[in-house]
Amino acid sequence: MMKKLTSIIALAISMGATDTISAQSPQKGRQQNPFTLVYEGAITRNEKGKVNIHPVKYKLNGIDISANIYTPANYDASKKYPAVAVAHPNGGIKEQTAGLYAQRLAEAGYITIAADAAYQGASGGEPRHTDKPANRIEDIHGMADFITQYAGVDANRIGVLGICGGGGYTLKAVQSDKRFKAVATLSMFNSGEVRRNGFQNSQLSTIQERLKQASDAREQEARGGKMIYAGVASVTDEEIAKTKTDLYREGLEYYYRSHAHPNSTFLYTMSSLLDLMTWDAATNMDLINQPLLMIAGSKADTKYMTDEAFPKATNAKNKELFLIDGATHIQTYWKPEYVSQAVNKLVEFYKVNL
Numbered sequence: 001m002m003k004k005l006t007s008i009i010a011l012a013i014s015m016g017a018t019d020t021i022s023a024q025s026p027q028k029g030r031q032q033n034p035f036t037l038v039y040e041g042a043i044t045r046n047e048k049g050k051v052n053i054h055p056v057k058y059k060l061n062g063i064d065i066s067a068n069i070y071t072p073a074n075y076d077a078s079k080k081y082p083a084v085a086v087a088h089p090n091g092g093i094k095e096q097t098a099g100l101y102a103q104r105l106a107e108a109g110y111i112t113i114a115a116d117a118a119y120q121g122a123s124g125g126e127p128r129h130t131d132k133p134a135n136r137i138e139d140i141h142g143m144a145d146f147i148t149q150y151a152g153v154d155a156n157r158i159g160v161l162g163i164c165g166g167g168g169y170t171l172k173a174v175q176s177d178k179r180f181k182a183v184a185t186l187s188m189f190n191s192g193e194v195r196r197n198g199f200q201n202s203q204l205s206t207i208q209e210r211l212k213q214a215s216d217a218r219e220q221e222a223r224g225g226k227m228i229y230a231g232v233a234s235v236t237d238e239e240i241a242k243t244k245t246d247l248y249r250e251g252l253e254y255y256y257r258s259h260a261h262p263n264s265t266f267l268y269t270m271s272s273l274l275d276l277m278t279w280d281a282a283t284n285m286d287l288i289n290q291p292l293l294m295i296a297g298s299k300a301d302t303k304y305m306t307d308e309a310f311p312k313a314t315n316a317k318n319k320e321l322f323l324i325d326g327a328t329h330i331q332t333y334w335k336p337e338y339v340s341q342a343v344n345k346l347v348e349f350y351k352v353n354l
Contacts, residue, residue: 032044035053035055037053038095038259038260039097039099039334041100042099043103049074051070051107052070053069053103054069056146058145058146060139060142061142063118063123063124065115065139065146066123067094067114067115067116067146068095068102068113068115070106071111071152072107072109072110077152080152081154082109082154083111083147083158084112084113084158085144086113086114087143087160087162087166087167088114088117089333090165090189090268091131091165091255091268092164093121093264094115094122095261096333100333101161101163104339105350108343108347111147111150113146113147116263118138120263127269129265133169133191133279136165140160140162156181157181158179162188163333167186167189167281168190171183171285171309174288175285176287182349182350182353183293184349184350186295189305189329191279193281193282195277196276196278196280199245210277214270214273229267229269229270231265231266233265240252246299247329251329253330254330259333259334285309285316286312286314288315290316290317290353291349292318293320293346294309294310294320295332296323297328297332300327301329306321318352
């Protein structure tokens with residue numbers, strides 16, 4: 001059973017959370033939070049003079065996108081503010097770590113947006129849980145479309161932060177989208193590389209087999225058959241405890257237990273692998289000419305992906321690789337001392353470059 005679970009998770013990890021919340025999940029504070037935010041210190045109500053949250057919806061290629069806008073304390077729509085778009089992890093949603101970082105950046109004076117990806121979370125799009133790079137990259141362009149028109153935003157001072165899989169998609173989005181004047185990633189996850197090669201290149205021998213599975217799934221969909229999903233829908237405490245890598249074990253704990261949310265899921269369509277396995281976040285990095293900051297935990301078992309991508313950004317200006325000492329990948333999502341270090345570095349970076 002554990003071998004099977006590990007194999008499934010190798011396909012799905014960083015896709016986020018459970019499609020069906022386990023009865024063992026505490027669902028921390030979600031029921032008490034009117035915005036269903038699950039991170040510590042989340043806004044529970046809008047108060048004058050403080051950071052406020054504004055749920056919004058907008059259309060992107062005919063699909064309804066659900067997003068949260070965070071405005072700084074004493075926000076005045078007649079003034080001009082820099083803004084930051086935050087792209088969430090694969091399978092994650094705006095109410096989790098993307099919302100935490102959006103709120104913390106708003107506390108530092110930025111208007112921020114965290115949006116659920118199309119086909120995922122509270123956003124529209126069918127079939128559900130489609131996870132294709134082109135869609136995720138378009139989501140980031142769409143956040144720029146919306147936030148540049150938001151009252152009080154200085155369209156000439158737009159930054160972006162991509163977390164985990166959102167970081168990989170951000171690297172690709174900014175290669176062409178020069179509305180983003182400053183680019184940052186946190187715990188960047190190269191979804192294409194991992195779906196193709198396996199985590200830490202552990203599935204190189206099964207690439208063709210998995211491509212065949214994806215092709216068969218696409219054929220079944222085309223014939224009107226049942227949708228096939230990769231990923232896991234539930235996991236036991238014992239299975240979590242036996243998971244060997246920090247990313248997988250801590251990711252399951254984060255998404256299934258401590259920060260669980262019903263809109264966040266490990267599931268994604270098997271046919272998405274047709275696109276994922278032929279894609280790579282680290283290609284054409286030389287097209288990035290904006291200032292670039294890449295942040296990773298020094299103990300993150302995903303750090304190799306940041307290390308691979310960073311040197312390829314040969315034309316980025318003011319580029320910097322910042323390591324959070326002692327942090328693992330998932331700990332950068334929530335652990336206060338590591339989040340504070342990341343936020344302080346991000347604020348410093350955006351202050352200089354926006």
